[in-house]
Amino acid sequence: MAKRWGWVSLFVLVALVGAACGQRQGAQPVTQTAERAKVRVQLKWVTQAQFAGYYAAKEKGFYDQESLDVTIQPGGPDIVPEQVVAGGGAEFGLDWLPSLLSARDQGVPLVNIAQIFTYSGMRQLSHKDSGVQTPADWKGKKVAVWFGGNEFALLATLEKYKLDKDKDVTLVKQPFDMNLLLKREVVSASAMTYNEYKQVLDGGWKAEDIVVIDFNKEGTAMLEDGIFSKADWLQDAKNKAVAARFLRATLKGWEFCRDNAGECVDIVLKQSPTLGKDHQAWMMAEINKLIWGPPQPTTPVGKMDPEAFKRTADIALKFGVIKKPAEAASYTHEIFDAATKK
Amino acid sequence: MARATAAPIAASSGATARRPRSLWQEYLPAVAVFVAAIGLWEAFVFGFNIQFYLLPAPHVIVQTFRDNAAVLLEVGLYTFREALAGYFLGCGLGVMAAMASSRSPMFADLVLPYAIASASVPIIALAPLAIVWFGVAQGSKIAIVTLMTFFPTFIGTLRGLLSVPPQSLELMRSLAAGEGQTFAKLRLPASLPYMFNAFKVGTTLSMIGAVVSEFFGGPERSLGVYISTKAALFRTREAWAAILIACALGLSFYLVVVLVERLVMPWHASTRKT
Amino acid sequence: MAGLNGPIIDVHDVDKAFGRGAAVTHALERVSLAIQSGEFVSIIGPSGCGKSTLLRIVGDLIEPSGGAIHVKGKTPHQARLDRDYGIVFQTPVLYEWRTVLRNVELPLEVMGRPRAEWQGRAQAMLQLMGLGAFQHHYPWQLSGGMQQRVAIARALVFNPSILLMDEPFGALDELTRERLNLELLNIWSQTSATVLFVTHSISEAVFLSSRVMVMSPRPGRIERTVTIDLPRPRMAHTRATSRFFELVTRVREGLREDPAVAAGRDAVVEDA
Numbered sequence: 018m019a020k021r022w023g024w025v026s027l028f029v030l031v032a033l034v035g036a037a038c039g040q041r042q043g044a045q046p047v048t049q050t051a052e053r054a055k056v057r058v059q060l061k062w063v064t065q066a067q068f069a070g071y072y073a074a075k076e077k078g079f080y081d082q083e084s085l086d087v088t089i090q091p092g093g094p095d096i097v098p099e100q101v102v103a104g105g106g107a108e109f110g111l112d113w114l115p116s117l118l119s120a121r122d123q124g125v126p127l128v129n130i131a132q133i134f135t136y137s138g139m140r141q142l143s144h145k146d147s148g149v150q151t152p153a154d155w156k157g158k159k160v161a162v163w164f165g166g167n168e169f170a171l172l173a174t175l176e177k178y179k180l181d182k183d184k185d186v187t188l189v190k191q192p193f194d195m196n197l198l199l200k201r202e203v204v205s206a207s208a209m210t211y212n213e214y215k216q217v218l219d220g221g222w223k224a225e226d227i228v229v230i231d232f233n234k235e236g237t238a239m240l241e242d243g244i245f246s247k248a249d250w251l252q253d254a255k256n257k258a259v260a261a262r263f264l265r266a267t268l269k270g271w272e273f274c275r276d277n278a279g280e281c282v283d284i285v286l287k288q289s290p291t292l293g294k295d296h297q298a299w300m301m302a303e304i305n306k307l308i309w310g311p312p313q314p315t316t317p318v319g320k321m322d323p324e325a326f327k328r329t330a331d332i333a334l335k336f337g338v339i340k341k342p343a344e345a346a347s348y349t350h351e352i353f354d355a356a357t358k359k
Numbered sequence: 360m361a362r363a364t365a366a367p368i369a370a371s372s373g374a375t376a377r378r379p380r381s382l383w384q385e386y387l388p389a390v391a392v393f394v395a396a397i398g399l400w401e402a403f404v405f406g407f408n409i410q411f412y413l414l415p416a417p418h419v420i421v422q423t424f425r426d427n428a429a430v431l432l433e434v435g436l437y438t439f440r441e442a443l444a445g446y447f448l449g450c451g452l453g454v455m456a457a458m459a460s461s462r463s464p465m466f467a468d469l470v471l472p473y474a475i476a477s478a479s480v481p482i483i484a485l486a487p488l489a490i491v492w493f494g495v496a497q498g499s500k501i502a503i504v505t506l507m508t509f510f511p512t513f514i515g516t517l518r519g520l521l522s523v524p525p526q527s528l529e530l531m532r533s534l535a536a537g538e539g540q541t542f543a544k545l546r547l548p549a550s551l552p553y554m555f556n557a558f559k560v561g562t563t564l565s566m567i568g569a570v571v572s573e574f575f576g577g578p579e580r581s582l583g584v585y586i587s588t589k590a591a592l593f594r595t596r597e598a599w600a601a602i603l604i605a606c607a608l609g610l611s612f613y614l615v616v617v618l619v620e621r622l623v624m625p626w627h628a629s630t631r632k633t
Numbered sequence: 634m635a636g637l638n639g640p641i642i643d644v645h646d647v648d649k650a651f652g653r654g655a656a657v658t659h660a661l662e663r664v665s666l667a668i669q670s671g672e673f674v675s676i677i678g679p680s681g682c683g684k685s686t687l688l689r690i691v692g693d694l695i696e697p698s699g700g701a702i703h704v705k706g707k708t709p710h711q712a713r714l715d716r717d718y719g720i721v722f723q724t725p726v727l728y729e730w731r732t733v734l735r736n737v738e739l740p741l742e743v744m745g746r747p748r749a750e751w752q753g754r755a756q757a758m759l760q761l762m763g764l765g766a767f768q769h770h771y772p773w774q775l776s777g778g779m780q781q782r783v784a785i786a787r788a789l790v791f792n793p794s795i796l797l798m799d800e801p802f803g804a805l806d807e808l809t810r811e812r813l814n815l816e817l818l819n820i821w822s823q824t825s826a827t828v829l830f831v832t833h834s835i836s837e838a839v840f841l842s843s844r845v846m847v848m849s850p851r852p853g854r855i856e857r858t859v860t861i862d863l864p865r866p867r868m869a870h871t872r873a874t875s876r877f878f879e880l881v882t883r884v885r886e887g888l889r890e891d892p893a894v895a896a897g898r899d900a901v902v903e904d905a
Contacts, residue, residue, distance in 0.1 A: 103412065125412055193575075527726055529726075530722075530726050531743070
């Protein structure tokens with residue numbers, strides 16, 4: 018009898034200790050030596066001009082000027098920035114807004130502190146020979162999209178054109194190359210203006226033969242690259258200040274890349290020569306368009322536009338990305354304001 | 360008078376006795392370990408307050424499974440069919456290649472390097488290529504699974520066919536048996552244990568191959584795409600429920616093969632009951 | 634069939650060498666022997682003397698390097714193709730995926746006999762050897778001695794003229810071996826087969842045979858032949874007779890003629 022109570026009490030003890038320890042999990046204090054702060058930012062994909070602003074800010078010493086030691090962590094196919102930040106692997110992360118909303122919906126306490134990309138760079142491409150001119154022409158055909166959080170603009174577009182996603186089209190998970198489209202195995206495939214579109218051109222298609230369906234024009238576009246952090250980390254005033262400094266330097270980096278695209282391409286190539294100058298230059302030009310337009314953004318770059326947020330949030334709710342409506346607390350202007358005050 | 364007794368002189372029955380094991384006794388340890396593991400998992404998640412998106416507790420996974428049972432079964436079976444098709448193709452080709460290799464050393468020398476190469480290339484490199492060659496639907500997945508199950512079957516069967524004890528062959532020779540008779544009556548039955556080993560290994564490989572190759576592109580209503588999509592959206596619970604289905608399918612597949620083995624080889628040491 | 638008047642097994646100056654060049658081993662050197670139909674002949678000699686090799690040459694399982702062999706007046710190769718002999722090895726060599734009955738049926742199956750014939754003859758053979766109750770058992774369920782009896786049944790099921798036996802009881806204990814010796818003689822008396830029996834055991838050789846041929850150590854030659862005039866049928870008590878001991882001694886002497894044997898280099902089992 019005593020033996021059994023012994024085991025039970027041991028178990029309870031272990032559980033309590035575990036719970037107590039668990040509370041502290043995830044809240045990473047930022048190491049500071051004097052004023053200097055060490056932070057890590059988790060990119061959404063591998064090193065490329067899509068993230069030129071960060072690399073420029075580091076290379077040109079903007080982070081340094083803000084007393085920040087920034088480690089830029091490249092992403093990849095199986096790296097989910099929300100998971101990295103939530104798990105304490107980075108202080109800042111980059112991802113598309115729907116993914117962030119989905120994480121929040123599941124209870125992960127992340128908050129968008131800046132919206133970098135004003136416009137969506139995602140398109141659906143078809144060859145004009147396939148007869149597709151508008152999304153209505155997708156009916157009865159195979160359409161490819163990457164999934165993993167970026168399919169919702171497509172789903173919203175299907176709905177707009179009254180196409181049932183299970184019955185009227187066959188959706189296929191697209192590999193990270195454009196072969197499905199180039200080989201005509203699918204009639205329409207997803208492409209980013211700054212990346213896959215160029216791959217299709219390199220694959221031999223002529224620009225005048227490519228039919229581009231633009232979600233921005235269809236009104237179903239969703240916000241893409243934005244910076245987020247953990248909400249509880251931001252509660253600390255010291256960390257808020259660090260975030261503001263980070264954002265300030267980052268925005269400076271993006272401005273630099275707008276005005277010195279060529280130099281930024283070289284900075285990125287220095288980090289990773291894999292894609293080649295040609296491709297990175299294309300990417301830099303397209304990324305600049307997504308941030309700065311044309312058309313001219315209606316809100317300052319980096320400040321979340323509440324209307325654009327709502328559009329994305331509504332689509333997310335409608336298509337089951339999130340089960341509860343997104344709260345306004347999903348994003349904050351606080352950091353942006355602090356960053357741009359000086 | 361030094362000869363030690365090698366075997367008991369069987370006066371009456373001559374059968375070697377062995378303690379019979381009931382089905383219950385045979386599987387109880389595995390069941391007990393399973394239950395204990397689940398219990399430990401629950402305690403761990405609860406005790407250390409593990410966030411669901413890192414590791415959901417078992418009861419949450421079961422709940423999620425129940426809520427999404429229809430979808431999970433649909434995608435699970437879709438992928439399982441790919442695994443099955445590739446499995447039969449791979450095992451079939453493996454056995455045939457082994458038979459040909461056992462009859463012709465020249466053929467064996469021809470096939471072996473390619474067989475080894477096929478097993479050395481990782482799926483990550485092959486999956487995108489398979490999609491280019493065989494399309495993004497089931498074709499590419501079946502191709503990958505075929506490749507994965509070919510090598511163990513080929514090697515295992517070949518080994519079995521060539522591992523016949525010399526005296527067994529001498530016996531056949533003494534009876535003036537032809538090559539074909541020796542093959543059918545000796546080599547083939549003697550290699551069954553080796554073949555079944557390979558068949559068992561192939562079951563789990565086939566599920567893995569099908570699911571993983573779907574990560575690189577595939578129809579939406581497939582298990583691999585489901586898992587990767589849910590994981591990316593932080594829907595860890597659904598992802599785990601899908602993993603549960605994958606495990607269940609793989610295990611069932613394995614057990615079916617074990618059952619077939621028992622039926623086909625009641626005489627083998629590993630399947631004897633008494 | 635030719636040669637009915639001559640020896641059923643006629644071996645003349647047979648050589649066998651393994652390997653080549655510097656690594657050559659002469660297993661047999663100018664071995665000659667003749668066995669008449671219906672005889673039971675044992676070959677005894679130290680380990681490595683080539684007796685098993687000789688047996689295999691007679692059975693066309695090994696090619697001789699030189700010399701001439703005639704089995705039933707034919708080449709060993711032809712005799713093998715005509716299925717003139719059955720063979721029993723030191724281990725039972727039963728196929729574990731076949732029941733006892735199916736193992737005994739194997740020769741008839743290979744020979745293409747009709748199915749009904751297989752079962753009938755195999756069952757009869759097993760009954761004869763007292764193994765009828767085990768026909769549906771698998772080999773692993775039988776003791777070593779019983780498995781060997783099955784092997785003998787298999788070797789005789791198709792009624793061959795010759796039975797080649799390569800130390801068939803070598804892996805068994807003394808008591809089982811003596812029992813099986815009796816059983817073998819019993820079975821043999823009911824067939825008209827000629828037996829060529831290779832063994833390590835002097836007492837076994839004397840007990841079973843009509844003649845015992847003593848082989849020298851490598852390279853093997855037939856050193857002497859001892860005719861065993863013990864009356865048949867031989868029973869357990871035959872081993873206790875003085876004539877038995879005399880013959881055993883004669884055989885042992887034949888083995889000891891070679892100084893290498895006297896030095897006890899190779900173990901030859903003697904009865905205690």
